[in-house]
Amino acid sequence: MANIRKALSMATCVLTVAAVTAGCGSTNGNNIDSVSNAPSPSGNTASTDQPTKKNMTLTVMASQDQIMDAEVELAKTFEANTGIKIDYQIVPSDQFTSLIGAKLNSGEGPDVIVTQGGKLTLKSTLDPEKNLEDLSGEGWVSTLKKPFNEGVSYNGKVYGLPLWDLGGTSSWVLVYNKKIFSEQGLMPPKTYDELLDVSAKLSENGITPIYEAGSDGWHHQLPLLEMGPRVEELSGGLYDKLNANETLLADSPEMLKLVEQVAALVEKGYYGKEHFSNTYADAYNAMSSGKFAMIFDRSNFGNELLANKPDSAYKAEDFGAVVMPFLDNQTLNVNPQGPSKFVYKNGKHVAEAKQFLAYLAEPSNMQTYLDQTSRFSELPFEGVTPKKNAVLEEIKAGSNGQEGAVLQAGVSYIDPQWMDIGKDLTAVFSGKLEPADLLKNIDKRRSQQATAQKDPAWSK
Amino acid sequence: MNIQKKIYPAYFLFGALLLYVFLYVLPSLVGMYYSFTDWSRFDDTVRFIGWDNYKSIFSSDENYLRYIGNTLQLTVVTTILKTVLGLGLALIVGQKLWGKNFHRAVIFLPTVLSFLITGLTFQSILAPSGLLNSFLRTFGLDSWTRNWLYEGNWPFWSIYGIDVWKGMGYIMTIFLAGLMTISKDYYEAADIDGAHFWGKLRYITLPLLLPSFAVTTVLNLVYGLRVFDIVYVLTQGGPGDQTEVLYSVIFKLFGYGYYGLGTALSSLMFVIMVVIGYFIIRLLNKEVEA
Known part of the structure; x- marks a missing residue:
């Protein structure tokens, strides 16, 4: 009996530890704040010919302070036009890097990832060829100014939409x-x-x-x-x-x-x-x-x-x-690199995610986004009129x-x-x-x- | 024994054994194998590198041994505190007490709160201008105020304190259940013999509570060794890497994409937990049998 009990003790012990260790492999989302946008009765018409899927939700994961109110408003209009709901999952800044890394590594990335671009960074943080959809063929890519395209590119392919002021205003x-x-x-x-x-x-x-x-x-x-x-x-x-x-x-x-x-x-x-x-x-x-x-x-x-x-x-x-x-x-x-939007290529809604990015990158929408965002003075795209920044001029003069x-x-x-x-x-x-x-x-x-x-x- | 063998043939075990092997044993063994490779998310080729990952873990240039030490220290401290306080509370609320069910519920309540909520709440309480320091200042104890999550060894003690506060209610309920199984006859006999409180505790309560001790110790140990949530939410392992524990480091290594090294640490943890768990269960079972 004593031996049986010993064996049972050992088995229980191993079982408990194995369950604990196995549990370590899965990582749950740790979203502090999740904003789901309600449909808006009014808004612009999305000028995209891509197919749309009604009544579905795109997950956009971003670090704190990297989603502007103007974008949330545009997302509402996008939803009203297409039926595609944008679920913003805002993660505290100090947890974002490990969380997105763990999510990508376990094959559970969000549809759209908002994180820092950078030609020296992308391989380490997002491993583009493994995780990101190639966006080189998107219409807005041709309007992305040089050298800002470098921050969202890897091995000659464009992977991200840098919807951020990358000029001196962001210094x-x-x-x-x-x-x-x-x-x-x-x-x-x-x-x-x-x-x-x-x-x-x-x-x-x-x-x-x-x-x-x-x-x-x-x-x-x-x-x-x-x-x-x-x-x-x-x-x-x-x-x-x-x-x-x-x-x-x-x-x-x-x-x-x-x-x-x-x-x-x-x-x-x-x-x-x-x-x-x-x-x-x-x-x-x-x-x-x-x-x-x-x-x-x-x-x-x-x-x-x-x-x-x-x-x-x-x-x-x-x-x-x-x-x-x-x-x-x-x-x-x-800093010619900044928070940019990337599409997770192993996600279920790649086409819709690209459609959302294309919508944000429409010149009129980018202009609205810029005009309504007090933090920004310019966007790294052709066709978007910059705002005057007197303080930046003072800095440069001084x-x-x-x-x-x-x-x-x-x-x-x-x-x-x-x-x-x-x-x-x-x-x-x-x-x-x-x-x-x-x-x-x-x-x-x-x-x-x-x-x-x-x-x-x-x-x- | 023979009768039992006839009723339950050995092949009845096969189904459960198969599930156990495929769901638990095999993944653990595969994990062990990967701990000897340079597996990372940057390279599709996985190369066998022998003990290199383990050498890194035990290298004096790295801090992994300190993280293991932090984990073991947290395990020991919280196990002792939760056991002592849980038992003390069980003894108090196990008495005929006014509103004892209410008291039990209040003490148990923190257990059901999520770590995220607990962590964020305590971040605010322990902030320099938070509730705790304001409370101390109100009583003129300005010299006691400090930056609880950054100064000296206080980040550790803040984590221990919150973890014990959150977990002792659960341990208390296990002891309460254990106390209810002790026949009142023993205490009546002891009363007749003129035994005092400590005598009854020493010679009746504690020996008869040993099965409960076995359960709570194993639970506390396993919890302590795999602690992650409270550290992650409260200090993120900081300041610097002062409060880093094994699972917070493993999480970070997986986040960076260093799977091989992460798996080596997991495997090491597996071994530590098996060894500690085995000996604790053996020791406590011996005590119970005695």
Whole structure:
């Protein structure tokens, strides 16, 4: 009996563990917010000849902050015209990368994926040839401007629709409240020391210098990656050497200094006490409260704030911007890649997904989308009239007039680890990781990705 | 035994055995095989690479051993706390108490909440300006306030605390069921002999609750070793990788597309769970038999 009991115990144990391990293989969607659009009685007529299927739902999965209200409105009209319902599944930014990766790897991708494009990124994040529908034959592709087509292309084929402002308006800059600066007798900083001086003065007077949305996981690492052009200027050819695996980020004194400069702002309390739990969604409230003087954001921040808080005491013109002054930077950081829409080729509704993208890419719809989106000034397509961005002109006039590609656009295997870099930087902020170790971790993850992808530069 | 053999011929087992082999044993063995390959989503060719994945896991350049340590630490701490608190609560609400069913329901309630809701709620409670710090400030305990999810070792203790709060109600119900099976005669006899509370607990309640201990310990251990949800929702393994546990790392590795390495970690976990589970069940069964 004892032996039987032992055998039964062992079998029960193995069975339990096996069930648990087997369960690990399947990944469920983890949608925090799902928006299903109700039919709209009015709207434009979809000018597509492709067949439509009534009463079906397309799933669009996107990270937080990557679906504009204007698109949701267009989706409603699309549904009214075609009967195809668009189900937006919005995933918190810090969970999106692992979730979409796990979904694609288990063959359960959504019909449309909205995520960051990038010629150095697509292979790592979406593996286009395996997962994405080739959109090269779509009508809108011919209107996509160069070089922005590169960010959604892989091996000569176009896979994505970059419905995003990829111009200077989308550059992450240092936005400041002109009224507060004027009241405090301050000038916008042009060097890192000036940023420290300005911050010290603001702190002394009870104003938190910088609003930092530390809890979302994607925002607080912006200065590190967006200052790539300055690091490139100072180091001379760092991007090429990194891509050729001839050097490491950890070996770059400029990168180390950059991490230390960002961390010093936290150490000195210039992000405030709450930065770990601040959310990006609350940025408009925070900046309109007058309690914060600066934020790392885009040049259209004033317009966005007004669109989100029409009753704000500060108006759009009260917000100016300069390039981020880390490492005494005066070059405008630009990113020719951005959130784009991709069709999952193993999905059940590929034709309808392409039809939806074609609808969004109709010139009149793109114009509506641009006009109604305060964050954007232009779209990377021919036939769409851009909006004037006075703040961007101010930034360009105040800087050295040069532009440079951000780190994630110029260096391979950076973008896919964006959220991991954010977690490491949080650890630096909370004193659990040294700045040098943060750079070593980035190098290690780059090496892992390159090795897995059999990158020739890493197999030398 | 002979009679039983006649009634239940051995081939009656085959159906169940077949399902068990195909649904559980075979996938596990296939998983074991893949753990010795460089399988990734970037390459259709799967090459046998021997122990390379395991070497990476045990390499001093990597942090996987620390993640295993985190998982084991969480398992041990939460198992002890849930058992002690679950038993304590079962002893309290097992008494003749006013509104005891209400108390039982309230304690059990967190168990049925989803981890997502629990995690998001506690993120807000533990935020620097959240409910907990506001509560402490109200009582003048400003020096006790901190950033619970980022400072020092508090991220770990925040996870442990929430996990124990959520899970102890379930453990309590198992102990309650166990307590109900103990005949009141023992306690009456002990009362007549003048036994005090601790004596009754030591010599009657605890020995007779051993089967319940066996169940709760195995449940807690298996849960602790495969913990994922609460860590993922609350800290994402951060700050940095401080609170990373095995399954959060496996999830991340699968997200990146490193299947071979992910499977190696899963297989290692499988072995750890089999070994720990086997010995715990054996130990507790021995105690019960004794």
